[in-house]
Amino acid sequence: MIQLNYGGKNQYGDTPLTTEENQDVSLFFGQSSFATYTTVDENNIVKVDKDVDLRYLGPFGCGIMTGSGTVLNSINPEPGNSIVVFGTGAVGLSGMLAAKIAGCYPIIAVDIHDSRLKLAKELGATHIINSKSEDPVEKIKEITGKGAHYSFETTGVPEVTLAALHCLRVKGICATVAVGKRDLTFNVFNDVVANSLTLRGVIEGDAVPQLIIPKLVTFFKNGQFPIEKLVKFYELEDVDRAFADSSNGSVIKPILIIDKSYQV
Numbered sequence: 001m002i003q004l005n006y007g008g009k010n011q012y013g014d015t016p017l018t019t020e021e022n023q024d025v026s027l028f029f030g031q032s033s034f035a036t037y038t039t040v041d042e043n044n045i046v047k048v049d050k051d052v053d054l055r056y057l058g059p060f061g062c063g064i065m066t067g068s069g070t071v072l073n074s075i076n077p078e079p080g081n082s083i084v085v086f087g088t089g090a091v092g093l094s095g096m097l098a099a100k101i102a103g104c105y106p107i108i109a110v111d112i113h114d115s116r117l118k119l120a121k122e123l124g125a126t127h128i129i130n131s132k133s134e135d136p137v138e139k140i141k142e143i144t145g146k147g148a149h150y151s152f153e154t155t156g157v158p159e160v161t162l163a164a165l166h167c168l169r170v171k172g173i174c175a176t177v178a179v180g181k182r183d184l185t186f187n188v189f190n191d192v193v194a195n196s197l198t199l200r201g202v203i204e205g206d207a208v209p210q211l212i213i214p215k216l217v218t219f220f221k222n223g224q225f226p227i228e229k230l231v232k233f234y235e236l237e238d239v240d241r242a243f244a245d246s247s248n249g250s251v252i253k254p255i256l257i258i259d260k261s262y263q264v
Contacts, residue, residue: 001203005029010041034236036258046213052220053264056227059090059253060213062204064227067094067154069205069212070175071102075150079103082144085125086136086164087154088116090230090253091177093123095152097225100124104150106143110136110163113249123229131163140167147172156180165191165199173198177205233257 008026009015016039017025030044048057067090077083083104085092088111099107100123108127109120117128127143129136141147147169153161156178164174165186174197186192192199205212219225230252234242242254 034256034258044209046209048214048217049221051264052217055233055255055257055262056220056231057213057217058255059227059231060216061209063090063253064094064216065207065209065212066177066202066205067091067096067152068098068216068225069207070152070177070202071095071098073206073212074175074200074202075152075173077102077104077150080105081149082106082108083150083152084108084110084136084140084148084164084167085120085152085154086110086160087178088113088120088252089154092152092154093120093230093252094225095154096120096125097123097219099152101219101224108140108143108148110140110160116249116252119229119252123226131160136163137166144169146170149173150175152176154178158182158184162186162191165197168195168197171196171198173200175200175202177202227253231255235260 004011008028010027015024015027017027019025030040071077077099079102081104083099085096088109096107096109106126107124108129109117109125110129110131111117112130112132114130117130121128129139148167149169149172151164151167151174153164153174153176158180161176161184168174176199216225220227232251233255234257236256236258239256242256245251246254
């Protein structure tokens with residue numbers, strides 16, 4: 001997966017993309033970026049309903065699949081299990097929506113942006129915690145009693161990962177999908193062994209795209225996965241503003257629209 005997505009070449013060791021001067025172009029993430037057309041392997045194609053607005057579906061192949069798949073596939077909670085989502089970006093909120101579909105309770109969202117926490121509450125979080133003003137571990141144990149059954153960590157911040165472990169009950173499971181910039185140091189016995197905890201790494205939601213994406217599209221059509229509340233459309237020339245809005249927390253998932261004439 002790492003080689004194919006980040007190595008810049010396909011499984012045959014080359015790239016089908018070139019410049020007009022016949023120079024190779026890196027096949028980043030199997031597709032390259034900001035391209036009007038691209039070359040893909042037929043095994044990577046996912047068929048979806050023709051009546052769905054394709055402008056919303058790009059993120060289904062990455063962040064939305066990662067978040068929802070982590071909950072539905074990797075964690076696979078029982079109805080009534082408690083879950084805490086650390087980080088309410090596109091990945092975290094997708095996991096939270098999946099937790100709601102799975103019947104989890106309580107569903108606790110933790111973030112540092114009040115605007116994102118407000119949206120999380122609107123989308124189905126039963127409790128919200130701003131970790132800048134409250135100790136999330138203490139608050140989660142107050143809400144759940146013995147600690148949460150599951151936590152889903154999306155930030156990659158070492159202190160947050162530790163909180164995602166410390167908030168669990170005995171035999172709880174922390175799933176993380178994060179790409180962190182700093183190393184995490186923890187005591188294996190005190191932080192994991194003493195309470196028989198599991199720290200599980202998850203790639204792309206442990207999902208088969210051809211199986212999970214049609215299911216998510218059905219949820220989207222049924223109103224169970226209101227992705228339209230997470231996204232904002234930008235024209236390509238506004239890419240810098242899209243990055244800025246994502247960075248400051250005012251937009252959950254920016255989507256660049258290249259084909260302005262597209263209609264369902």
